[in-house]
Amino acid sequence: MTQPQPPQETAAVPPLPTPSQPTPVPRGERPPLAALLEAVLMVAEQPVGVAELATGLGASAREIERLLPRLAESYVDDGRGFRLRHVGTGWRFYTADECAPWVEGFVLAGQSARLSQAALETLAVVAYQQPVSRGRISAVRGVSADGVIRTLTARRLVEEVGHDPETGAILYGTTDYFLERMGLRSLEELPPLAPLLPGLDDLDDLVAP
Amino acid sequence: MTQPQPPQETAAVPPLPTPSQPTPVPRGERPPLAALLEAVLMVAEQPVGVAELATGLGASAREIERLLPRLAESYVDDGRGFRLRHVGTGWRFYTADECAPWVEGFVLAGQSARLSQAALETLAVVAYQQPVSRGRISAVRGVSADGVIRTLTARRLVEEVGHDPETGAILYGTTDYFLERMGLRSLEELPPLAPLLPGLDDLDDLVAP
Amino acid sequence: MTARGGQPEPFVVELANFSGPFDLLLSLIAKHRLDVTEVALSQVTDEFVAHLRRLGDRFDLGQATEFLVIAATLLDLKAARLLPGALSEDEAEDLALLEARDLLFARLLQYRAYKEAAALFAGLMALESRHVPRAVALESRYADALPEVQIGIGPSELAAMAARLREPPLPPLVATDHVHLPRVSVREHMIAIIGLLRELGGADFRTLCAGCRQTIEVVARFLALLELFREGRVSFDQEVPLGELIVRWIATDDPAADLHAVGRGLYGDDASYGDDGPYPDADDIARQEAS
Numbered sequence: 001m002t003q004p005q006p007p008q009e010t011a012a013v014p015p016l017p018t019p020s021q022p023t024p025v026p027r028g029e030r031p032p033l034a035a036l037l038e039a040v041l042m043v044a045e046q047p048v049g050v051a052e053l054a055t056g057l058g059a060s061a062r063e064i065e066r067l068l069p070r071l072a073e074s075y076v077d078d079g080r081g082f083r084l085r086h087v088g089t090g091w092r093f094y095t096a097d098e099c100a101p102w103v104e105g106f107v108l109a110g111q112s113a114r115l116s117q118a119a120l121e122t123l124a125v126v127a128y129q130q131p132v133s134r135g136r137i138s139a140v141r142g143v144s145a146d147g148v149i150r151t152l153t154a155r156r157l158v159e160e161v162g163h164d165p166e167t168g169a170i171l172y173g174t175t176d177y178f179l180e181r182m183g184l185r186s187l188e189e190l191p192p193l194a195p196l197l198p199g200l201d202d203l204d205d206l207v208a209p
Numbered sequence: 210m211t212q213p214q215p216p217q218e219t220a221a222v223p224p225l226p227t228p229s230q231p232t233p234v235p236r237g238e239r240p241p242l243a244a245l246l247e248a249v250l251m252v253a254e255q256p257v258g259v260a261e262l263a264t265g266l267g268a269s270a271r272e273i274e275r276l277l278p279r280l281a282e283s284y285v286d287d288g289r290g291f292r293l294r295h296v297g298t299g300w301r302f303y304t305a306d307e308c309a310p311w312v313e314g315f316v317l318a319g320q321s322a323r324l325s326q327a328a329l330e331t332l333a334v335v336a337y338q339q340p341v342s343r344g345r346i347s348a349v350r351g352v353s354a355d356g357v358i359r360t361l362t363a364r365r366l367v368e369e370v371g372h373d374p375e376t377g378a379i380l381y382g383t384t385d386y387f388l389e390r391m392g393l394r395s396l397e398e399l400p401p402l403a404p405l406l407p408g409l410d411d412l413d414d415l416v417a418p
Numbered sequence: 419m420t421a422r423g424g425q426p427e428p429f430v431v432e433l434a435n436f437s438g439p440f441d442l443l444l445s446l447i448a449k450h451r452l453d454v455t456e457v458a459l460s461q462v463t464d465e466f467v468a469h470l471r472r473l474g475d476r477f478d479l480g481q482a483t484e485f486l487v488i489a490a491t492l493l494d495l496k497a498a499r500l501l502p503g504a505l506s507e508d509e510a511e512d513l514a515l516l517e518a519r520d521l522l523f524a525r526l527l528q529y530r531a532y533k534e535a536a537a538l539f540a541g542l543m544a545l546e547s548r549h550v551p552r553a554v555a556l557e558s559r560y561a562d563a564l565p566e567v568q569i570g571i572g573p574s575e576l577a578a579m580a581a582r583l584r585e586p587p588l589p590p591l592v593a594t595d596h597v598h599l600p601r602v603s604v605r606e607h608m609i610a611i612i613g614l615l616r617e618l619g620g621a622d623f624r625t626l627c628a629g630c631r632q633t634i635e636v637v638a639r640f641l642a643l644l645e646l647f648r649e650g651r652v653s654f655d656q657e658v659p660l661g662e663l664i665v666r667w668i669a670t671d672d673p674a675a676d677l678h679a680v681g682r683g684l685y686g687d688d689a690s691y692g693d694d695g696p697y698p699d700a701d702d703i704a705r706q707e708a709s
Contacts, residue, residue, distance in 0.1 A: 031290065031307050038290030039308035040315050043550045048315070056314045081240065081247030094557055098240050099248035106249045106265035107560045114568045118365075123569075124580040140583050141363060147254060150555050155567040181569050182576070191577040193584075252560060254553050294549065302552040309548035316550055324543075329536035337535065349529055391539065392546035400538060402531055 033059050034071055047090035122148040123157060128193055131161045131171035242268050243280055256299030256389065297389040331357040332366060337402050340370045340380035366390065429469050431462055444488065444527065454496045463489060488526055602634050607642040615667040622662050
């Protein structure tokens, strides 16, 4: 998942038939800086600062500083549905204001008020293992916890409570709102886990990347 | 989590990071459909189907179906860092293939681990024989599939899809997320197994001993 | 053999009538383009041993194991084809044996196909991982508009969920049942029954099954009895309803002389075991089996 290397080439395997498959491009043919900025900001979860962009992309901060407002402007000029904005600590993609009513309608229509099974499971892990990092949650559930943590944070059931002193990873815990919604006065009132546990640590069938 | 909202843009000047309340925009001045699609897909957490887009935006599915590939194409033609792709059951924003090596540095955390050989083989059996019971998977692979099925289920690649009407055994199939991870739109895009299985494509009567 | 696993080099066979990768040899046999009886398997094995020696440190246990399984199957297949009727005069039985071996071979090929598909999947996933999907926190203006969340479960359910997530998976087991399927021959059990009846004259089903260790053997004895009854060699006597059912030898000829004739039609398509006649009561059999 994380390797930039092209997929294993195999003579025995027939050519991939899917129309959506791009040809892997070896690193070297460097796309223009504007494209790299678009790519990184498209998937960044937090606003990204110019310094971080410069380091990550191996470009000068000055050039990036010059380019980003231009890019932002071009989206306005082209009447796109998204905007690039400088907010607080850095730059981030947002929806365009004039589209907001439709986006809101769309979000509300698709949003179930109930938590998904994945969200519930993650909530259970956070509640009993807090403070806990995303990595640890992912290890327990065997699947990346990013999306669900995002949902739980947005729903104010989970929040950042600090950083791991060794790795610097963000640690998560449950909120007072969580206790309120569960009808508990404190975390001590959570039912003890011990009688439910068989007592072995979990192994996984996963191969490290 | 809570980003201060910049004021509405009035001119082509890059917005300043002024924290302020989001100003509700009166619905009515409807932006072009392409912009609305861009905006909605910008907040989507998973691929969005054409039908859902049509309902949410009050537009005809046909028009959306016509517009999306054009929009996707325009990003490629303009050499943007992002792509609009039809993967799994719908459309979603992705980073451009050629930017992958640079994007990785920013999103490394939380990437899912690679699947073990056993998990991949089991996934292949499920993909081609679904709906399929554990017993049958075990028969093909010659070893118990229980642990691997659990891993694949936890990673949302495989799910229970029903029960065998005769034996009552749980039947498994692949998920939409599986299609996403494979970059496929539907199971029909899976490469045919026949070339890999010389002259023996109908072995359906092979059952567990 | 497959692309994954970094196998150092494929095993290539050099024979008088074939030269190329071992894989291809298998494909040809599977497609009936090459008769297994024309393949010098001893030579293939010699070459494989030489191949392993050549690999030295790069010896791959997976490849060696796979070769062993396939070679054993091929050997079985070839032996069966070269020695028709060695076990009995009945051609139908030979056919069944051949089919069973073909099926085993087919299953091997099927598994190999899935292994290749797995490599393909890994490739597709690696390709797809070059596209990172946008998945970011909802802008606060939309998040704030969402209705209040329903958790939907109480503290005890949450605890059960947390406990379940920490449950260790079952320890990995190496299954061996795929190495050989237990083969039970009804014919052998017919012979055993004839032997017993010759000795005892008459016996109930429990006695006839005394030496069986597995359920499948009891089933085989039961089928053997039906077959013997169909051939008119045994009779079933039951004095009272649901009473003890006694099997008696009624064939006029010497039981020993029948050994060769035994088993006719067992594997034929004629599946009707007698038309009328008293069958052993099913409940009776079940009771005896359970005891």
